[in-house]
Amino acid sequence: xxxxxxxxxxxxxxxxxxxxxxxxxxxxxxxxxxxxxxxxxxxxxxxxxxxxxxxxxxxxxxxxxxxxxxxxxxxxxxxxxxxxxxxxxxxxxxxxxxxxxxxxxxxxxxxxxxxxxxxxxxxxxxxxxxxxxxxxxxxxxxxxxxxxxxxxxxxxxxxxxxxxxxxxxxxxxxxxxxxxxxxxxxxxxxxxxxxxxxxxxxxxxxxxxxxxxxxxxxxxxxxxxxxxxxxxxxxxxxxxxxxxxxxxxxxxxxxxxxxxxxxxxxxxxxxxxxxxxxxxxxxxxxxxxxxxxxxxxxxxxxxxxxxxxxxxxxxxxxxxxxxxxxxxxxxxxxxxxxxxxxxxxxxxxxxxxxxxxxxxxxxxxxxxxxxxxxxxxxxxxxxxxxxxxxxxxxxxxxxxxxxxxxxxxxxxxxxxxxxxxxxxxxxxxxxxxxxxxxxxxxxxxxxxxxxxxxxxxxxxxxxxxxxxxxxxxxxxxxxxxxxxxxxxxxxxxxxxxxxxxxxxxxxxxxxxxxxxxxxxxxxxxxxxxxxxxxxxxxxxxxxxxxxxxxxxxxxxxxxxxxxxxxxxxxxxxxxxxxxxxxxxxxxxxxxxxxxxxxxxxxxxxxxxxxxxxxxxxxxxxxxxxxxxxxxxxxxxxxxxxxxxxxxxxxxxxxxxxxxxxxxxxx
Amino acid sequence: xxxxxxxxxxxxxxxxxxxxxxxxxxxxxxxxxxxxxxxxxxxxxxxxxxxxxxxxxxxxxxxxxxxxxxxxxxxxxxxxxxxxxxxxxxxxxxxxxxxxxxxxxxxxxxxxx
Numbered sequence: 021x022x023x024x025x026x027x028x029x030x031x032x033x034x035x036x037x038x039x040x041x042x043x044x045x046x047x048x049x050x051x052x053x054x055x056x057x058x059x060x061x062x063x064x065x066x067x068x069x070x071x072x073x074x075x076x077x078x079x080x081x082x083x084x085x086x087x088x089x090x091x092x093x094x095x096x097x098x099x100x101x102x103x104x105x106x107x108x109x110x111x112x113x114x115x116x117x118x119x120x121x122x123x124x125x126x127x128x129x130x131x132x133x134x135x136x137x138x139x140x141x142x143x144x145x146x147x148x149x150x151x152x153x154x155x156x157x158x159x160x161x162x163x164x165x166x167x168x169x170x171x172x173x174x175x176x177x178x179x180x181x182x183x184x185x186x187x188x189x190x191x192x193x194x195x196x197x198x199x200x201x202x203x204x205x206x207x208x209x210x211x212x213x214x215x216x217x218x219x220x221x222x223x224x225x226x227x228x229x230x231x232x233x234x235x236x237x238x239x240x241x242x243x244x245x246x247x248x249x250x251x252x253x254x255x256x257x258x259x260x261x262x263x264x265x266x267x268x269x270x271x272x273x274x275x276x277x278x279x280x281x282x283x284x285x286x287x288x289x290x291x292x293x294x295x296x297x298x299x300x301x302x303x304x305x306x307x308x309x310x311x312x313x314x315x316x317x318x319x320x321x322x323x324x325x326x327x328x329x330x331x332x333x334x335x336x337x338x339x340x341x342x343x344x345x346x347x348x349x350x351x352x353x354x355x356x357x358x359x360x361x362x363x364x365x366x367x368x369x370x371x372x373x374x375x376x377x378x379x380x381x382x383x384x385x386x387x388x389x390x391x392x393x394x395x396x397x398x399x400x401x402x403x404x405x406x407x408x409x410x411x412x413x414x415x416x417x418x419x420x421x422x423x424x425x426x427x428x429x430x431x432x433x434x435x436x437x438x439x440x441x442x443x444x445x446x447x448x449x450x451x452x453x454x455x456x457x458x459x460x461x462x463x464x465x466x467x468x469x470x471x472x473x474x475x476x477x478x479x480x481x482x483x484x485x486x487x488x489x490x491x492x493x494x495x496x497x498x499x500x501x502x503x504x505x506x507x508x509x510x511x512x513x514x515x516x517x518x519x520x521x522x523x524x525x526x527x528x529x530x531x532x533x534x535x536x537x538x539x540x541x542x543x544x545x546x547x548x549x550x551x552x553x554x555x556x557x558x559x560x561x562x563x564x565x566x567x568x569x570x571x572x573x574x575x576x577x578x579x580x581x582x583x584x585x586x587x588x589x590x591x592x593x594x595x596x597x598x599x600x601x602x603x604x605x606x607x608x609x610x611x612x613x614x615x616x617x618x619x620x621x622x623x624x625x626x627x628x629x630x631x632x633x634x635x636x637x638x639x640x641x642x643x644x645x646x647x648x649x650x651x652x653x654x655x656x657x658x659x660x661x662x663x664x665x666x667x668x669x670x671x672x673x674x675x676x677x678x679x680x681x682x683x684x685x686x
Numbered sequence: 687x688x689x690x691x692x693x694x695x696x697x698x699x700x701x702x703x704x705x706x707x708x709x710x711x712x713x714x715x716x717x718x719x720x721x722x723x724x725x726x727x728x729x730x731x732x733x734x735x736x737x738x739x740x741x742x743x744x745x746x747x748x749x750x751x752x753x754x755x756x757x758x759x760x761x762x763x764x765x766x767x768x769x770x771x772x773x774x775x776x777x778x779x780x781x782x783x784x785x786x787x788x789x790x791x792x793x794x795x796x797x798x799x
Contacts, residue, residue: 030759051733060740067736067762071716074758081757100731 024086028209030066030073035086043092044072047101054102068099140193150187161203163282170277205285206278214279222285235275238268416468423461427454476556476609480563486549488576488591495582495590495665496547496616498537499627500634502597505533522635524598531598534635535572535612537658539624541672542617549576549593550615556608563608572599572612590625597633618668623677625665631658703781704728705738706766706774709748715761739764747773 023038036044051068055061072095076087084091141152141162151169155162172180203223210218210228217235221228431454507520524531542548553570557563575594582588599612618624630636636658660666666674708714708722716735723730742748747770750762766774 032759055737058737058740060737060744064736064740067716067740068733070759070761071732071736074717074755074761077758098732100733104731105733 029076030070032073032077034073034076034080036076037086037088040087040089040092043089044095047092047096050102054105072099138191140188140191149193150184150191153191154187163204167277204278204282206282208284214275215284216275216278216282219282219285220278235271238271413468413471416464416471420461420465420468423457424465425461427457427461431458474558475606477558478560478563479554479556479609480560480567481552481554482564482567482570484551484553486551486574486576486593488547488549490577490579490589490591492589493547493579493591493622494588495623495625496576496593496618497590497625497627498593498595498616498630500595500597500629500632502633504633505531505598528603530601530603530607532601532610532635533598533633534637535595535599535614537630537636538613538615539660539674540615540617541668542619542622545619547591547619547622548617549574550617552613552615553599553611554613555610566605566608566610569605570599570601570610570612572596574614595630595634618674620668620670623665623667624674626658626660626662628662631662701728701730701734702738702742703774703777705735705742706747706770706777709764710766710771710774713763713765715753715763717761742770746770 024035025038025041026033026035027041028034048065048069052061052065055064058064075095075098076091079087079091138157139153140149141156151165152162155165158165169180169184205219205222206215207218207222207228208215210221212218212228212232217231218228221231224231505522505524508524508526522533551572551574553567553572555563555566555570557566573596576591578592578594579589580592582590593616595614599610601607601610616624660674661676664676667677669675704723704726705719708719714722716732716739720730720732720735739748743750743764746767748764749767750764752760753763755761
């Protein structure tokens with residue numbers, strides 16, 4: 021007894037004997053091959069499947085319990101086997117090959133797998149047929165090649181696009197026999213969201229649930245760990261959270277990309293293609309082993325082809341240009357019958373081409389810029405504690421990032437994918453929603469910058485004098501005894517090389533070694549040290565408070581004796597190697613300046629450590645009338661040499677009096 | 687001389703004309719057209735019909751609409767476009783001239799008295 025299965029053919033549920041179904045499957049596959057060169061192949065096959073379904077339905081209605089092998093034979097007789105159809109002289113190619121025997125030889129040679137060559141696929145193209153041709157050459161599903169192209173186009177920074185264009189120009193176009201076998205589809209019958217998981221499940225012969233679980237696993241992991249940590253953002257979990265977070269992002273992006281890029285399996289043939297043959301590890305291994313043997317040969321052939329192509333590239337380029345200009349003139353002349361009209365429309369067309377070109381470049385540059393901004397945004401993420409004054413500002417920042425940066429990025433990706441999939445029709449809804457979101461992004465960015473700008477609008481100084489607890493010193497020696505400030509690597513995803521000196525960042529404090537040192541003449545006969553701490557804020561009180569809480573303790577209590585009889589006292593002014601800003605105080609252009617007042621005739625010297633351990637320079641922030649006027653970092657060259665003793669002259673300048681190094685302080 | 691080939695060439699040319707004329711009489715779906723051809727004594731494989739219809743449709747000679755069917759999947763009902771009608775009239779004219787000429791050329795010459 022033969023097994024009877026139920027199939028869904030063009031929406032008709034039909035009982036059919038299993039061998040009969042296999043026969044039908046084989047018949048449709050041969051038809052597909054037979055019509056491979058035909059323009060509307062898929063439509064023809066769909067129509068024929070529909071008709072077969074109708075005829076079978078009639079049979080069942082008449083009382084047959086199921087479709088038998090004999091029924092299928094009869095159907096094939098009625099519809100025509102490929103051989104019979106060829107006899108009818110049906111397709112254009114067949115007639116051509118019959119009239120031209122030499123052409124027929126060539127075309128059969130091309131279809132022979134042993135002499136497979138790389139062509140652009142004219143038959144199954146979306147843009148230039150390069151991906152499809154490549155897929156046919158490698159014997160894989162064109163969808164895979166296309167998806168890879170899209171992914172690589174983003175990660176390779178346009179290199180793939182260039183390669184694509186080069187291949188488009190250099191490869192000859194031909195009607196390539198399309199890939200036969202298992203293909204990726206979305207399964208509309210089993211869908212929950214887009215049928216992506218169901219389609220992948222059918223392809224890999226796994227239940228759709230498993231695939232869905234894989235897609236959802238990062239999210240589930242996140243939830244589980246959120247429960248485990250009790251919502252506490254423990255520092256050890258931050259790294260983990262970030263990696264899981266990016267996995268969620270990745271799986272969502274992957275799902276959406278597949279959703280857009282995979283075709284729906286509608287016809288029974290497509291469904292068969294989707295399930296295809298069973299793929300297990302053994303068969304993959306077999307294919308890999310087989311492929312490796314052929315790879316060398318393929319590469320040699322391919323390099324030869326590339327060489328040949330390179331040889332006649334100039335000719336190709338000329339042809340391409342000629343064809344293109346021909347197309348342009350055709351388009352122009354078909355549009356406007358009068359001469360004036362022709363000129364006008366030619367100008368219009370040229371303008372269009374010009375603008376498309378310019379906008380293409382601008383769009384690309386913008387994309388690169390936006391990506392850079394996005395990356396910088398992620399890198400500076402830990403600074404957020406130091407930047408946002410409150411949570412609404414933080415929200416504003418996130419909204420600005422998403423709407424201003426991610427929305428156009430997504431828009432561009434979707435546009436590219438739609439273009440690649442050949443959707444000519446523009447989606448007005450998509451366009452308007454993207455533009456309105458982006459406009460909103462602009463507004464939010466503006467509001468955000470204003471809000472942040474206000475935070476820097478008022479600058480205040482806290483001036484204190486550092487006591488020198490040594491009687492009648494004759495000289496000052498400025499030094500930094502604290503160890504050099506290095507980045508402590510506390511933020512796991514910030515790694516810097518060559519820039520780790522002079523700053524540090526942890527969860528609760530930002531340390532900077534930027535200090536300004538100024539010298540001046542003392543009005544009387546004593547040394548004076550004036551510490552000026554400054555900060556900005558929304559108002560005076562805020563700015564002043566920030567300046568006052570800035571911790572920078574200069575110590576001028578130690579001294580050593582110098583001079584011929586150890587009669588001179590040199591005060592050691594020990595500067596901390598950094599000042600720290602607490603996260604709760606926020607970063608608001610805090611700065612430290614030390615003004616050293618030297619009496620005329622007295623001396624000062626600077627230790628090497630000043631140069632080694634401090635970043636001498638000043639940040640100028642100038643904000644007024646609601647606008648940024650100036651934000652400038654002055655990497656001021658320190659005018660004095662280290663290890664040299666300078667004497668204050670009556671005219672207020674410092675002059676070196678010896679270039680012998682000072683003895684080491686005790 | 688390949689007789690099969692000549693026959694199929696002749697049939698192919700005529701087939702297009704016959705299909706257009708069947709559709710000209712009123713909207714038809716491929717099943718109708720095949721039945722009509724058969725009843726007229728022109729035995730064609732259905733497989734030849736679909737590519738022809740698709741090609742004519744792509745050349746804007748035909749348009750179609752989907753009609754739900756009580757027995758089986760929805761059917762494509764084809765009708766002639768204006769371009770298709772003009773094309774049909776051309777074909778008809780050519781056919782009339784041709785068949786007249788062929789009749790004359792192939793019929794035995796009347797003997798002159």
